Amino acid sequence: GQxxxxxxxxxxxxxxxxxxxxxxxxxxFNTWLWYKQDPGEGPxxxxxxxxxxxxxxxxxxxxxxxxxxxxxxxxISASIPSDVGIYFCAGHASGGSYIPTFGRxxxxxxxx
Amino acid sequence: xxGITQSPKYLFRKEGQNVTLSCEQNLNHDAMYWYRQDPGxxxxxxxxxxxxxxxxxxxxxxxxxxxxxxxxxxxxTVTSAQKNPTAFYLCASRGKxxxxxxxxFGNGTRLTVT
Numbered sequence: 121g122q123x124x125x126x127x128x129x130x131x132x133x134x135x136x137x138x139x140x141x142x143x144x145x146x147x148x149f150n151t152w153l154w155y156k157q158d159p160g161e162g163p164x165x166x167x168x169x170x171x172x173x174x175x176x177x178x179x180x181x182x183x184x185x186x187x188x189x190x191x192x193x194x195x196i197s198a199s200i201p202s203d204v205g206i207y208f209c210a211g212h213a214s215g216g217s218y219i220p221t222f223g224r225x226x227x228x229x230x231x232x
Numbered sequence: 233x234x235g236i237t238q239s240p241k242y243l244f245r246k247e248g249q250n251v252t253l254s255c256e257q258n259l260n261h262d263a264m265y266w267y268r269q270d271p272g273x274x275x276x277x278x279x280x281x282x283x284x285x286x287x288x289x290x291x292x293x294x295x296x297x298x299x300x301x302x303x304x305x306x307x308x309t310v311t312s313a314q315k316n317p318t319a320f321y322l323c324a325s326r327g328k329x330x331x332x333x334x335x336x337f338g339n340g341t342r343l344t345v346t
Contacts, residue, residue: 129272151332151334153334153335155337160340160342161339161340162236162238162322162324162337162338162340163275163322165334165335165336168332170332208274208275210334210335218263219265219277219280219290220334220335222274223274224272224274225272225274
């Protein structure tokens with residue numbers, strides 16, 4: 121099946137710093153999705169990307185669909201304590217089923 | 233408000249007992265999914281259903297069973313055959329079977345089996 125490598129696995133940063141995380145796949149993707157999971161809750165969709173090269177922002181969050189269609193990144197600017205959580209990338213491979221493949225998540229901890 | 237409701241939030245069971253986790257959605261979504269989450273493992277697909285009265289096994293279906301008798305409901309039974317059932321279980325749904333329709337998740341049920 122498709123492989124999604126998400127990195128880094130965890131990040132410990134100071135409040136106010138910018139954050140960057142990325143996902144790479146072994147095959148071409150049609151869609152990239154970024155979710156955030158607060159502790160003890162379900163993942164919530166942050167950004168959805170549907171075209172290669174697409175750059176989309178949601179407040180302090182910015183995500184891009186890589187031109188090769190095999191990668192995506194998520195940036196968070198000026199981090200705040202409530203950014204703490206696990207960030208998941210997910211996507212649909214070209215020609216694959218409608219079941220998304222999920223990365224293993226990036227755990228973000230923000231120190232005040 | 234439309235959404236996905238999972239209940240209960242926390243569930244405790246003795247080893248050897250079957251247990252059923254509830255998932256209800258009022259989003260009029262066709263497809264529903266069950267995922268298992270363990271620390272550091274991401275989300276692993278257990279079962280999914282694209283239409284009422286039909287469901288398919290995911291990557292880790294052994295020891296689990298589901299039913300889809302109504303569009304709104306997709307309960308998951310964790311049977312005594314599941315060797316390591318303690319985990320966080322997430323239910324999700326989506327409106328259309330297309331690449332443009334992302335999954336929406338419930339808030340999860342944490343199952344502890346001792």
